Amino acid sequence: MTKVYLSAQLPNVATQTLEKAGLDVSSYDGDGLISHDELLKHVSDADFLITPLSTKVDQEVIDAAPKLKLIANFGAGFNNIDTAYAKQKGIPVTNTPAVSTNAVAEVTIGLMLALSHRMVEGDHKMRNEGFPGWAPLYFLGHEIAGKTLGIFGLGNIGSDVARKANALGMNVQYYKPNRLSDPEERSMKVTYKPLADLIKTSDYITINAPQTPDTVHKFDAQAFKAMKKTASIINVGRGPIIDEAALLDALKSGEIASAALDVYEKEPNVDDGFKSLKNVILTPHVGNATVEARDAMANIVADNVVLVNSGKDAKFVVNK
Incomplete structure (x- = not known):
């Protein structure tokens, strides 16, 4: 079964969309931000990774996920991800522009x-x-x-x-x-x-x-x-x-x-x-911390996973 790993808890609309598409969804539910070691462990068998901009996705993380088909970043920025290395590995990286x-x-x-x-x-x-x-x-x-x-x-x-x-x-x-x-x-x-x-x-x-x-x-x-x-x-x-x-x-x-x-x-x-x-x-990085913006961002990352899983191109790819 296709596995999606969420390295942070997201609005429910994301999980609902993914599960409706028949995907196996698991999420980090610990306190604070996920550690690098914890992320390495959970991406090892993941087909898709949805991650917030507060989580670093470097070469080590990408290499630890040999099945990875997409990294969907939950945020407009994407400097937390080694996008060049992901491209080298044939993995598209997306973001969530405009909605925030x-x-x-x-x-x-x-x-x-x-x-x-x-x-x-x-x-x-x-x-x-x-x-x-x-x-x-x-x-x-x-x-x-x-x-x-x-x-x-x-x-x-x-x-x-x-x-x-x-x-x-x-x-x-x-x-x-x-x-x-x-x-x-x-x-x-x-x-x-x-x-x-x-x-x-x-x-x-x-x-x-x-x-x-x-x-x-x-x-x-x-x-x-x-x-x-x-x-x-x-x-x-x-x-x-x-x-x-x-x-x-x-x-x-x-x-x-x-x-x-x-x-x-x-x-x-x-x-x-x-x-x-x-x-x-x-203030604690609350720029787009509204229900409206975060739901819209959740829809984008979930929809992109569903698109790629069905053989279509993702939207908002930042490392073409």
Whole structure:
């Protein structure tokens, strides 16, 4: 019988689809993330592997699974998988693009608003010391309307962030390696800026780009020195795009005003230095953690397994 191994618990819709297709489904049900050794053990007789982006699928894992026909990654990113080696072995790797766009864009805007109005800081204050009462100059934040948002990465998510930010009255500029056409920019109400200019002129910078060799530590000490002292940075892309040691120094020294991080350079670990700062919001990689997005992702990975098992091509192959 064809065996499918899920290296994490997924929404029920995935298991239902797979079992309806007559596949033998087993899933990791331990605490926390699956260990490398545990994964090696369970893929040895698997025909299909469905895995979250938090699990590393390296050469050793691929070699341990001689029957493997597909690696379906549960996430838009796929830097956790050795896609080149999988291709060498004739194993397609798929991801789940687009379906989490709205969820991640909403979180991006939500974190920006929370920073601007000091919502998390205010919640902490109320739960601990309380406040002395309403006063004209007490606990002031900033409105985002009329401010300049710089988006690093204008793919599906960055484009949706731009649309939402425009609706909130922001001036939106962006950087990506391949500039949009003039009609596209006018339609989206965005302005292209070289990265150095975007860093210098933005009141808020959101990172909505994938991790590539070119984007690792793109925001380093030099970038933070160039930002406005009143600027904030929000990372919902990938942790290593920010040099976190440099960011921590910039926040402590007042080089920039604040930061919100949903992803981390050494995820799931976060530098303890951030935890004591009032001008930082930390969330546990919840960008697409909605029922709607995760169900849609589950449908994609399960459908791809069913397609390949029936002799058809998978959708969203990233290592063609």
